[in-house]
Amino acid sequence: MTKRLFIKTYGCQMNVYDSARMADLMLPLGYTPAASPDGADLVILNTCHIREKAAEKVFSELGMIRRLKQARERQGGRMLVAVAGCVAQAEGEEIQRRAPFVDIVFGPQTYHRLPEMVAQALDTAGGVLDTSFPAEAKFDYLPESPAAPGVSAFLTVQEGCDKFCTFCVVPYTRGAEYSRPAADVVAEARRLVMAGAREITLLGQNVNAYHGAAPADGEWGLGELILSLAHLPGLDRIRYTTSHPRDVDDSLIAAHRDVPQLMPFLHLPVQSGSNRVLAAMNRRHTAGQYKRTVERLRAARPDLALSSDFIVGYPGESDDDFRATLDLVAEIGFAQAFSFKYSPRPGTPAATAADPVPGPVKAERLAALQAVLQRQQRAFNESCAGHVLPVLFEKPGRHPGQLVGRSPYLQSVHAEAAPDRIGEIVPVMIRAVEPNSLAGAIAETAIAEGVHAA
Ligand code: SF4
Numbered sequence: 001m002t003k004r005l006f007i008k009t010y011g012c013q014m015n016v017y018d019s020a021r022m023a024d025l026m027l028p029l030g031y032t033p034a035a036s037p038d039g040a041d042l043v044i045l046n047t048c049h050i051r052e053k054a055a056e057k058v059f060s061e062l063g064m065i066r067r068l069k070q071a072r073e074r075q076g077g078r079m080l081v082a083v084a085g086c087v088a089q090a091e092g093e094e095i096q097r098r099a100p101f102v103d104i105v106f107g108p109q110t111y112h113r114l115p116e117m118v119a120q121a122l123d124t125a126g127g128v129l130d131t132s133f134p135a136e137a138k139f140d141y142l143p144e145s146p147a148a149p150g151v152s153a154f155l156t157v158q159e160g161c162d163k164f165c166t167f168c169v170v171p172y173t174r175g176a177e178y179s180r181p182a183a184d185v186v187a188e189a190r191r192l193v194m195a196g197a198r199e200i201t202l203l204g205q206n207v208n209a210y211h212g213a214a215p216a217d218g219e220w221g222l223g224e225l226i227l228s229l230a231h232l233p234g235l236d237r238i239r240y241t242t243s244h245p246r247d248v249d250d251s252l253i254a255a256h257r258d259v260p261q262l263m264p265f266l267h268l269p270v271q272s273g274s275n276r277v278l279a280a281m282n283r284r285h286t287a288g289q290y291k292r293t294v295e296r297l298r299a300a301r302p303d304l305a306l307s308s309d310f311i312v313g314y315p316g317e318s319d320d321d322f323r324a325t326l327d328l329v330a331e332i333g334f335a336q337a338f339s340f341k342y343s344p345r346p347g348t349p350a351a352t353a354a355d356p357v358p359g360p361v362k363a364e365r366l367a368a369l370q371a372v373l374q375r376q377q378r379a380f381n382e383s384c385a386g387h388v389l390p391v392l393f394e395k396p397g398r399h400p401g402q403l404v405g406r407s408p409y410l411q412s413v414h415a416e417a418a419p420d421r422i423g424e425i426v427p428v429m430i431r432a433v434e435p436n437s438l439a440g441a442i443a444e445t446a447i448a449e450g451v452h453a454a
Pocket residue numbers: 161162163164165168169170171205206244
């Protein structure tokens with residue numbers, strides 16, 4: 001009998017990937033995806049611990065789910081409720097205590113056991129908790145995905161992190177670094193391409209720390225893996241995220257130089273421009289090392305555009321430290337960035353650090369930083385106007401007759417095009433820069449109308 005599965009995914013692309021694999025695991029058991037939790041047989045909240053007050057947001061969502069579960073029971077049905085992901089890993093017992101109606105709590109390393117956990121929860125009245133870090137490799141137990149991946153697909157190649165930045169929960173929620181064997185990654189990429197993907201984003205919490213078993217002997221780093229994937233016919237675009245500046249090695253830089261499929265856009269978090277703050281954060285690189293890495297990457301791929309993450313107001317950050325961040329931003333120039341006020345994550349070393357920066361100071365610094373970053377983003381996007389960019393169309397746009405896709409620099413681009421061009425890489429003349437996207441016209445049309453590529 002068909003059952004309905006609703007998964008709500010929070011946070012990063014790795015959670016998006018994990019949620020899709022959970023759906024794959026449950027499909028053979030008759031669970032098909034539902035668009036809403038109302039009336040679902042199994043509801044999974046796949047949570048993220050990165051943002052402020054993450055656990056509180058999950059508890060507030062659970063309040064709504066509980067009402068739906070009770071309504072289902074009044075109608076004689078049964079809804080299982082599961083909490084997965086990093087909040088589950090970090091706060092599993094607390095979830096069971098505060099929300100005893102939750103049937104299953106499991107972390108990111110045990111979701112391959114989901115069918116067993118569901119069977120157990122259906123058979124017993126008590127809750128199931130599995131937040132262990134099992135010895136077996138989760139990926140060996142995941143089925144091949146029967147779902148069509150879409151034009152642009154994610155592929156997890158690495159999980160966990162050994163860096164222990166003082167503000168970050170990942171080493172505690174995702175565990176130690178683990179890299180999938182290269183042959184498994186290549187096989188999954190081949191399947192994705194055969195099912196229609198033209199772009200693959202390689203995922204990992206610290207993706208360029210990848211060191212998977214090589215198909216023959218030894219290990220491959222991310223550079224070697226990308227080189228091998230570039231030989232897959234039909235795979236036109238490769239991206240990877242999220243990387244650590246310290247793990248940008250020679251082979252990865254060579255891949256940026258030698259692999260045209262590797263897109264010229266890199267998210268390389270720096271967090272701060274101050275060496276004092278970087279040391280306090282245990283980032284294991286200095287501002288100077290970051291700049292030199294960027295120089296080497298740009299020498300290898302001169303059109304490389306960069307994105308980054310910034311934390312302002314880390315405990316002890318002085319005005320001079322913050323100025324160093326502004327200096328680094330001015331020197332490097334970012335096409336895009338994510339910036340946040342520091343807020344403590346329970347269980348991390350920084351959560352108990354002395355010398356917190358007052359809230360209004362943090363707010364002021366964030367506003368100043370974002371003003372610069374937004375100017376840089378706008379300038380980068382404006383520099384694309386009048387140029388023809390190859391756009392991979394992914395789906396219909398908001399307006400009839402429009403498709404939306406991505407430029408090599410990950411900008412969202414919309415243009416008028418027939419629906420059968422989804423999945424094609426099409427030259428688009430950029431004509432307008434909007435706040436969060438670019439607008440253009442397919443270059444044949446634009447040229448016919450007398451507009452020429454710069
Ligand atoms: S490298 Fe990234 S994932 Fe690892 S601890 Fe630092 S911030 Fe967290």
